[in-house]
Amino acid sequence: MNKPTVNMKKSHSNIFKKIFLSQSGGVFITLFLLCAIFSILSKPFFSLSNLTNILVQSSMTIVTAVGLTFVISMGGIDISVGSVVALTGVIMGKAIQAGIPGIPAILIGLAAGAAAGAVNGFFAGKMKIPPFIVTFAMEGIARALALIITASIPIYGFPKSFRWFGTGWVGEIPATAIVALVVIIIAYFVIDRTSFGRNTLAIGGNPEAARLSGIKVNKHIIFVYALSGVTSAMAAVILTARLNTAEPIAGYYMEMDAIAAAVIGGTSFSGGVAPIIGALIGALIITVLRNGLTLLNIQPYYQQLTVGFVIVAAVLIDQARKQRRN
Amino acid sequence: MKTRNIAFLLTMVIVLIVTACGKAAPVVEEPTEVTPPQTEETLWSTTIADIRESVSASGVKKPEGDIKVGALLITLANPYWVTVQEGWLDTAKELGIEVDIQTGPSEDDIAGQLNTCESMVAAGYDAIVVNTITEQNLVPCIIKGSKAGIPMIDPDGRIDIKAVEEGGGTLYQGSTLDYYEQGMLGAKFIVEKLGDKGGKVAIIEGMIGSPQGEARRDGAKDTFEAAPNIEIVSIQAGDWDRRKSLDATTNILQANPDLAGIYCANDVMALAAFEAIDAAGKAGQVIIVGTDFIEEAKEAIKDGRMAASVAFSPYMEGMISAYFALMAINDMDISSTHIISVLVSAENVAEMEDWK
Numbered sequence: 001m002n003k004p005t006v007n008m009k010k011s012h013s014n015i016f017k018k019i020f021l022s023q024s025g026g027v028f029i030t031l032f033l034l035c036a037i038f039s040i041l042s043k044p045f046f047s048l049s050n051l052t053n054i055l056v057q058s059s060m061t062i063v064t065a066v067g068l069t070f071v072i073s074m075g076g077i078d079i080s081v082g083s084v085v086a087l088t089g090v091i092m093g094k095a096i097q098a099g100i101p102g103i104p105a106i107l108i109g110l111a112a113g114a115a116a117g118a119v120n121g122f123f124a125g126k127m128k129i130p131p132f133i134v135t136f137a138m139e140g141i142a143r144a145l146a147l148i149i150t151a152s153i154p155i156y157g158f159p160k161s162f163r164w165f166g167t168g169w170v171g172e173i174p175a176t177a178i179v180a181l182v183v184i185i186i187a188y189f190v191i192d193r194t195s196f197g198r199n200t201l202a203i204g205g206n207p208e209a210a211r212l213s214g215i216k217v218n219k220h221i222i223f224v225y226a227l228s229g230v231t232s233a234m235a236a237v238i239l240t241a242r243l244n245t246a247e248p249i250a251g252y253y254m255e256m257d258a259i260a261a262a263v264i265g266g267t268s269f270s271g272g273v274a275p276i277i278g279a280l281i282g283a284l285i286i287t288v289l290r291n292g293l294t295l296l297n298i299q300p301y302y303q304q305l306t307v308g309f310v311i312v313a314a315v316l317i318d319q320a321r322k323q324r325r326n
Numbered sequence: 327m328k329t330r331n332i333a334f335l336l337t338m339v340i341v342l343i344v345t346a347c348g349k350a351a352p353v354v355e356e357p358t359e360v361t362p363p364q365t366e367e368t369l370w371s372t373t374i375a376d377i378r379e380s381v382s383a384s385g386v387k388k389p390e391g392d393i394k395v396g397a398l399l400i401t402l403a404n405p406y407w408v409t410v411q412e413g414w415l416d417t418a419k420e421l422g423i424e425v426d427i428q429t430g431p432s433e434d435d436i437a438g439q440l441n442t443c444e445s446m447v448a449a450g451y452d453a454i455v456v457n458t459i460t461e462q463n464l465v466p467c468i469i470k471g472s473k474a475g476i477p478m479i480d481p482d483g484r485i486d487i488k489a490v491e492e493g494g495g496t497l498y499q500g501s502t503l504d505y506y507e508q509g510m511l512g513a514k515f516i517v518e519k520l521g522d523k524g525g526k527v528a529i530i531e532g533m534i535g536s537p538q539g540e541a542r543r544d545g546a547k548d549t550f551e552a553a554p555n556i557e558i559v560s561i562q563a564g565d566w567d568r569r570k571s572l573d574a575t576t577n578i579l580q581a582n583p584d585l586a587g588i589y590c591a592n593d594v595m596a597l598a599a600f601e602a603i604d605a606a607g608k609a610g611q612v613i614i615v616g617t618d619f620i621e622e623a624k625e626a627i628k629d630g631r632m633a634a635s636v637a638f639s640p641y642m643e644g645m646i647s648a649y650f651a652l653m654a655i656n657d658m659d660i661s662s663t664h665i666i667s668v669l670v671s672a673e674n675v676a677e678m679e680d681w682k
Contacts, residue, residue: 045448060437152540154462239437243465244489247462249436249536253434294445300429303431
């Protein structure tokens with residue numbers, strides 16, 4: 001590793017080298033190449049409106065991928081994302097119907113997401129039930145609750161303050177992109193600079209060692225799953241704001257994109273690694289793929305095939321990297 | 327490093343191959359010409375002829391130059407929608423327009439369908455026809471598309487047009503498929519067959535939360551409730567699934583051994599209901615009605631396993647969608663076209679041989 005130098009010019013090339021050689025350098029190149037290919041093959045791809053589309057469409061995947069990155073790097077998994085999105089969206093809808101203004105309603109939704117996540121964390125941590133089973137159960141329960149609360153009737157009509165989070169703009173930049181960016185920055189900071197982040201990775205690397213070193217593992221697990229619940233709720237805010245409707249059938253299969261993005265980004269299922277930037281790029285890769293393939297009018301099944309292949313490729317790379325680490 | 331490079335290269339190559347091979351090519355046989363029959367007229371052929379007549383009478387013209395339209399279906403994983411695609415492609419070819427047919431990533435994924443719709447708006451079509459999953463999930467895209475000057479068309483009439491207009495968009499809205507009416511027709515058949523005696527009936531609905539399924543259930547429920555001497559003993563979710571419907575029907579029979587009629591929101595569930603009823607030794611006691619009129623249902627009606635099914639034509643749905651696209655490009659009103667739903671029972675199943 002080069003020592004940081006005072007020379008400004010040298011530090012510039014250091015940054016590029018850092019990106020290239022970094023954990024996420026590889027996927028960044030993939031994203032770049034995909035964008036280049038689609039720009040060449042499809043004229044509308046590189047238009048301002050389409051690129052803005054991609055920013056908006058990727059925002060939900062980005063925030064849920066961040067949540068999944070935390071959970072997976074801790075050695076767990078969360079497949080309840082889609083159902084929690086539906087449930088928190090519906091809870092916020094009910095709050096709005098009860099006359100609660102936009103921002104407080106959002107906070108209620110985030111709290112509900114945290115609560116659902118905390119339940120997951122409690123059973124996965126303290127009760128030692130395998131996370132797959134816990135979040136699988138939550139997936140069914142949250143979905144059922146969403147349908148019961150609404151009697152499967154969508155809730156339509158949200159105040160402007162709420163809708164800003166899905167359809168608002170700051171200049172030329174969509175508000176959803178700003179939300180995603182804020183989440184990325186906070187998550188990066190937490191993983192890189194805080195003991196919370198370090199402890200998450202420590203538990204993922206070796207839970208027993210983490211416990212012996214004084215980390216309150218069970219409590220921490222609850223927090224991290226609660227965090228995933230919060231990111232699911234954030235995705236619910238974005239989706240509900242975009243649609244101006246809380247749909248109890250929202251969010252189906254959202255966990256798949258979130259997991260795929262996290263895995264493509266380099267999160268390993270053996271835990272201990274949480275590449276936040278990788279999750280961001282992974283989410284962008286999936287969104288760019290779908291968007292580009294649709295613009296090229298590729299049959300839907302081939303689109304699915306491609307996304308599947310990309311995930312396999314990412315896992316292969318993960319394996320190769322693991323082998324080199326050992 | 328080497329493995330990583332190979333893996334990336336592989337990914338790029340795969341993407342390029344898929345792009346080259348995966349262009350939406352119809353997975354159907356060569357489009358067949360629907361010529362007016364020389365000998366007997368079936369309901370199918372007369373309806374198709376009527377549609378063609380009214381379209382040409384409307385005076386719609388194909389504008390100069392190449393016309394390329396986009397069609398967003400709900401899914402292609404279902405034979406119903408594959409037939410819709412067939413109708414689309416045949417009619418587009420007839421009209422001399424090009425059509426790109428897409429779907430969202432899955433039939434329950436409302437955000438995914440919205441994303442696909444928005445990508446299609448960016449692609450620059452002369453018109454986009456959408457079959458929406460829910461009333462709301464494509465509204466932002468309709469607004470976006472109409473603001474971009476692209477005629478956006480809803481052939482089924484299910485999109486919340488008020489929300490579209492509130493957002494500053496415009497929508498060409500037809501009223502082709504009435505799911506509520508389908509439930510009504512199916513239940514009406516049972517009510518009429520049971521006559522004054524009446525009896526106990528049950529409903530097997532689709533997946534809870536599915537708008538189409540719920541509309542069919544409500545149509546049947548309201549019809550049953552309005553009929554004297556008819557008692558609804560159970561409404562269960564069959565999730566469009568054979569096994570779930572089988573289990574649900576078995577349970578209903580356990581609790582109500584004198585069940586007289588059962589309406590199922592699709593044929594797959596109706597056929598499973600028959601299996602349950604037959605296994606309980608009550609075949610013939612229960613009037614079984616399904617919806618969709620799939621091939622299997624046609625056979626079941628002929629041999630008496632099912633009493634009836636509600637048929638509507640996915641082929642016509644695709645056909646009319648193509649006409650709608652052209653009409654919208656001509657800025658014509660499409661709101662008055664309605665695709666018929668037909669109740670098919672043993673009495674008229676012979677006329678439905680060529681229905682699709």
